[in-house]
Amino acid sequence: MNCRVVITGIGVVAPGGTGTKKFWDLISAGRTATRRITSFDPAPFRSQTAAECDFGPAAEGLSPQQIRRMDRAAQLAVVSARECVEDSGLDLQVLDPARVGVTVGSAVGCTMGLEEEYVVVSDGGRIWQVDERYAVPHLFSYFVPSSLAAEVAWTVGAEGPVATVSTGCTSGLDSVGQAVELIAAGAAEVMVAGATDAPISPITVACFDAIKATTPRNDEPATASRPFDRTRNGFVLGEGSAMFVLEDLEHARKRGAHVYAEIAGFASRCNAFHMTGLRPDGKEMAEAIRVAMAQAKAVPADIDYINAHGSGTTQNDRHETAAFKLSLKERAYSAPISSIKSMIGHSLGAIGSLEIAACALAMKHGVIPPTANLHEPDPECDLDYVPLVAREQRVGTALSVGSGFGGFQSAMVLRDPEGTPA
Amino acid sequence: MTATVVTGMGVMAPTGLGTRRFWERTMAGQAAIGRITAFDPEQYSSKLAGEITGFAPGEHLTGRLLPQTDRMTRLALVAADWALQDAAVDAAALPEFGLGVVTASSAGGFEFGHRELDKLWRRGPEHVSAYQSFAWFYAVNTGQISIRHGMRGPSGALVTEQAGGLDAVAQARRQVRGGVAAMVCGSVDGSPCPWGWVAQLAGGRISRSEDPGRAYLPFDVDAAGYVPGDGGALFVLESEDGAQERGVSSWHGEIAGYAATFDPPPGSGRPPTLLRAIELALADAGIDADGIDVVFADGAGVPELDRAEADALRAVFGAYGVPVTVPKTMTGRLGGGGSALDLAAALLTLRHGEIPPTVNVSRPRPEYELDLVTQPRQGPVSVALVLARGYGGFNAAMVVTRRGENELNSGRKAE
Numbered sequence: 001m002n003c004r005v006v007i008t009g010i011g012v013v014a015p016g017g018t019g020t021k022k023f024w025d026l027i028s029a030g031r032t033a034t035r036r037i038t039s040f041d042p043a044p045f046r047s048q049t050a051a052e053c054d055f056g057p058a059a060e061g062l063s064p065q066q067i068r069r070m071d072r073a074a075q076l077a078v079v080s081a082r083e084c085v086e087d088s089g090l091d092l093q094v095l096d097p098a099r100v101g102v103t104v105g106s107a108v109g110c111t112m113g114l115e116e117e118y119v120v121v122s123d124g125g126r127i128w129q130v131d132e133r134y135a136v137p138h139l140f141s142y143f144v145p146s147s148l149a150a151e152v153a154w155t156v157g158a159e160g161p162v163a164t165v166s167t168g169c170t171s172g173l174d175s176v177g178q179a180v181e182l183i184a185a186g187a188a189e190v191m192v193a194g195a196t197d198a199p200i201s202p203i204t205v206a207c208f209d210a211i212k213a214t215t216p217r218n219d220e221p222a223t224a225s226r227p228f229d230r231t232r233n234g235f236v237l238g239e240g241s242a243m244f245v246l247e248d249l250e251h252a253r254k255r256g257a258h259v260y261a262e263i264a265g266f267a268s269r270c271n272a273f274h275m276t277g278l279r280p281d282g283k284e285m286a287e288a289i290r291v292a293m294a295q296a297k298a299v300p301a302d303i304d305y306i307n308a309h310g311s312g313t314t315q316n317d318r319h320e321t322a323a324f325k326l327s328l329k330e331r332a333y334s335a336p337i338s339s340i341k342s343m344i345g346h347s348l349g350a351i352g353s354l355e356i357a358a359c360a361l362a363m364k365h366g367v368i369p370p371t372a373n374l375h376e377p378d379p380e381c382d383l384d385y386v387p388l389v390a391r392e393q394r395v396g397t398a399l400s401v402g403s404g405f406g407g408f409q410s411a412m413v414l415r416d417p418e419g420t421p422a
Numbered sequence: 423m424t425a426t427v428v429t430g431m432g433v434m435a436p437t438g439l440g441t442r443r444f445w446e447r448t449m450a451g452q453a454a455i456g457r458i459t460a461f462d463p464e465q466y467s468s469k470l471a472g473e474i475t476g477f478a479p480g481e482h483l484t485g486r487l488l489p490q491t492d493r494m495t496r497l498a499l500v501a502a503d504w505a506l507q508d509a510a511v512d513a514a515a516l517p518e519f520g521l522g523v524v525t526a527s528s529a530g531g532f533e534f535g536h537r538e539l540d541k542l543w544r545r546g547p548e549h550v551s552a553y554q555s556f557a558w559f560y561a562v563n564t565g566q567i568s569i570r571h572g573m574r575g576p577s578g579a580l581v582t583e584q585a586g587g588l589d590a591v592a593q594a595r596r597q598v599r600g601g602v603a604a605m606v607c608g609s610v611d612g613s614p615c616p617w618g619w620v621a622q623l624a625g626g627r628i629s630r631s632e633d634p635g636r637a638y639l640p641f642d643v644d645a646a647g648y649v650p651g652d653g654g655a656l657f658v659l660e661s662e663d664g665a666q667e668r669g670v671s672s673w674h675g676e677i678a679g680y681a682a683t684f685d686p687p688p689g690s691g692r693p694p695t696l697l698r699a700i701e702l703a704l705a706d707a708g709i710d711a712d713g714i715d716v717v718f719a720d721g722a723g724v725p726e727l728d729r730a731e732a733d734a735l736r737a738v739f740g741a742y743g744v745p746v747t748v749p750k751t752m753t754g755r756l757g758g759g760g761s762a763l764d765l766a767a768a769l770l771t772l773r774h775g776e777i778p779p780t781v782n783v784s785r786p787r788p789e790y791e792l793d794l795v796t797q798p799r800q801g802p803v804s805v806a807l808v809l810a811r812g813y814g815g816f817n818a819a820m821v822v823t824r825r826g827e828n829e830l831n832s833g834r835k836a837e
Contacts, residue, residue: 044546044547045547046547097686097692098683098695098698101684102684107559107560107561108559109530109560109581114535114621115539117621118539118543118617119543121617121620122539122540122543122617124543125539125540125542125543125544126544128540128616129461129462129465129616130616130617130620131620132465132466132467132620132623132624135620135621135623135624136624137624137626138624139620139621139624140621140622140624140625140626140813141813141814142621143528143529143532143618143621143622143624143625144528144529144581144583144812144813144814145529145560145581146528146581146582146583146586146812146813146814146816147813147814149581149582150684150814150815150816153684153815154686154687157686158684159683159684159685159686159692159695159698160682160683160684161681161682161683161684162582162682162684162815162816163580163581163582163589163682163816164560164580164581164582165578165579165580165581166527166559166560166561166579166580166581167561167564167577167578167579168556168559168561168565174578178578178593181596185596187681187682202542202543202547203535203538203539203542203550203554205547206538206542206547206550206554207538207550207551207552207554207555208555209547209548209550210550210551210552210554210555211552211555213555267576268576268577268578269519269574269575269576269577270522270523270564270565270568270573270574270575270577271574272568272569272571272572272573272574273569274569275490275556275562275565275566275569276555276556284574287519287574404561405555405556405559405561405565406556406559406561406562406564406565406568406579407565407568407569408561408565408577
């Protein structure tokens with residue numbers, strides 16, 4: 001195909017602040033936004049730390065009815081979608097709505113809204129046969145997380161293909177990858193694509209407690225997320241959203257848009273191994289990386305930066321290190337690799353899109369965000385994880401990877417389109 | 423481009439487990455809507471559903487899988503087994519990353535989630551199951567199917583409410599066109615529990631009738647909502663060339679065309695977009711409206727939505743211009759599974775040359791001007807159009823054809 005799909009707008013709501021600028025300021029400074037959970041009392045839980053967004057929907061201009069109607073995940077998505085469209089300079093009044101599509105990734109959908117309403121209709125868990133008379137009308141929208149994509153589509157006026165993509169913790173990569181495929185297939189001219197998740201609620205914290213996936217390091221919340229460190233013992237739950245405007249490169253150039261990056265390759269594979277476990281050899285992630293790089297016609301030496309999944313669980317960081325070695329050979333040992341989850345936690349389905357944003361901004365600024373809290377590298381994680389301090393360096397080609405429950409392994413290659421011949 | 427063909431099908435329907443039983447009962451017009459048995463519906467404003475009964479998961483799945491799966495996932499795992507058996511696909515004989523899976527789910531394993539919410543709020547966090555981290559989430563069927571069959575190719579999971587079954591098949595078709603040897607795709611949905619029931623009732627579109635024969639009447643003057651149900655269908659998709667290379671000589675049909683659109687927000691004054699989805703799907707298939715032999719309608723059962731669908735059908739096909747049927751009047755609307763089950767019914771219609779009926783609809787609104795098939799109708803059917811709409815404005819249209827039949831060419835534009 002001759003189509004080259006590029007990012008021309010970015011919108012972010014992340015722990016540490018709303019807006020792309022605050023997100024970049026935080027992660028390029030190596031600051032962390034993890035803290036003791038404030039949205040409910042975490043005392044009964046094993047893991048009490050999270051990276052929360054200080055997000056006020058009214059302050060962001062959402063109307064009272066929008067606020068009442070939307071789960072927090074939808075609110076985050078709508079605000080980041082609005083920013084990405086503004087950033088792109090796209091005039092939605094001029095564009096044919098039929099040629100605009102939306103994909104929104106989310107691992108757990110409207111789980112906060114659902115749990116809040118469950119508590120009411122079950123009267124605090126007392127009633128199994130829950131009481132219909134206490135249900136709010138928008139409960140059905142929480143029930144079907146397709147509502148997340150619908151809200152974004154209404155916000156941007158999209159009437160082309162619209163979907164919620166829910167592949168667990170790779171949703172944020174897969175949603176954008178699917179949007180690229182839709183543009184390439186001619187199904188849309190412009191896609192507003194990204195991901196959102198707002199999972200910091202008792203049921204989500206409890207379910208990760210049950211499998212000890214999240215860190216119990218409750219006494220040091222600001223430094224609790226420690227990807228690739230010897231002392232890591234689980235991830236820190238996060239929340240947030242990142243959305244992008246995607247369009248064909250020629251389309252972008254014709255309207256004089258700023259181009260952040262070309263999405264030059266994307267692939268997803270399954271490990272078919274275990275719903276939560278990883279095969280130690282990293283073979284399926286390596287295959288996804290290999291295919292994404294082949295699409296981008298990139299060789300290992302071209303990779304200037306790898307944005308790792310780097311969740312901070314013992315098995316993930318080793319699995320991923322193995323996958324980099326398998327796919328990139330000796331380049332794995334010299335390429336700068338970092339995990340922004342060390343700073344903004346792991347926002348499940350949203351994080352893949354936040355990491356794409358980090359790659360695009362790294363390319364724009366020529367700065368690689370660091371892995372915070374990495375003081376004592378795990379001897380089995382023996383690559384260059386850019387510890388503690390950002391690195392000034394040109395990023396012409398970046399690789400972002402994700403790994404999720406269900407066995408999903410995804411990889412995306414982003415490239416500066418000015419650096420390569422059209 | 424080589425055609426994408428359906429070489430396998432696994433059906434899990436309230437009207438029958440397995441393709442043969444489903445089709446016999448569907449052609450006989452025997453509905454499976456009744457009073458809910460999964461829980462006591464007495465206190466709720468609606469009490470009817472199209473439930474799958476007689477499914478014994480222990481006969482199909484190991485004891486290890488049962489505690490970690492919602493009912494929806496158990497049904498999906500067995501449907502995937504049947505689809506792969508029907509296609510006679512040997513996963514081990516395919517390229518290492520040559521088999522993938524895309525499923526749609528409207529609300530995940532909600533019953534599993536209800537039990538764990540109950541434990542959390544009644545008894546405390548330490549009582550929540552280790553399986554809660556994945557057993558309820560929207561990607562669970564894809565993950566479990568991939569593990570069961572060692573499917574390591576590109577995979578996905580979509581949520582577009584009722585449109586999901588078609589959207590998942592379309593995504594799988596894109597993967598087959600991109601070179602993946604075989605894809606399992608579709609949707610098996612529905613997870614009955616009081617909590618999910620209350621959430622569905624909140625949507626305001628569920629019929630309050632307690633008469634199974636009068637509760638779900640799409641296009642009828644008495645249409646007053648729909649009946650939910652559980653089940654769906656999964657398919658195996660391959661390229662025609664690939665299927666032939668492995669010695670397969672017949673298949674259920676070709677996925678010839680597809681499009682998805684989204685409606686403008688309520689109150690915008692802009693027209694709904696189902697019409698455009700139909701037009702784009704026909705264009706994708708290279709088929710004129712007069713080449714369509716039957717339409718499997720979405721059949722919302724909500725008057726304003728019925729009217730919108732009838733308007734779109736009239737605009738494309740003219741008044742009484744094409745046979746229209748809603749076999750889901752026998753099962754209820756199955757979330758993402760409903761459109762997948764309609765796709766199965768459309769493929770079986772192509773195979774058997776008989777159109778299944780729309781039951782219970784005795785007084786179609788005359789102004790809709792639809793040729794509604796209310797009795798089984800015989801006759802050659804070469805091309806079918808399947809429509810689906812998801813809550814919030816999702817529209818999907820898919821064209822399926824019998825491949826390799828002479829009569830097909832008459833309706834097809836010169837290529």
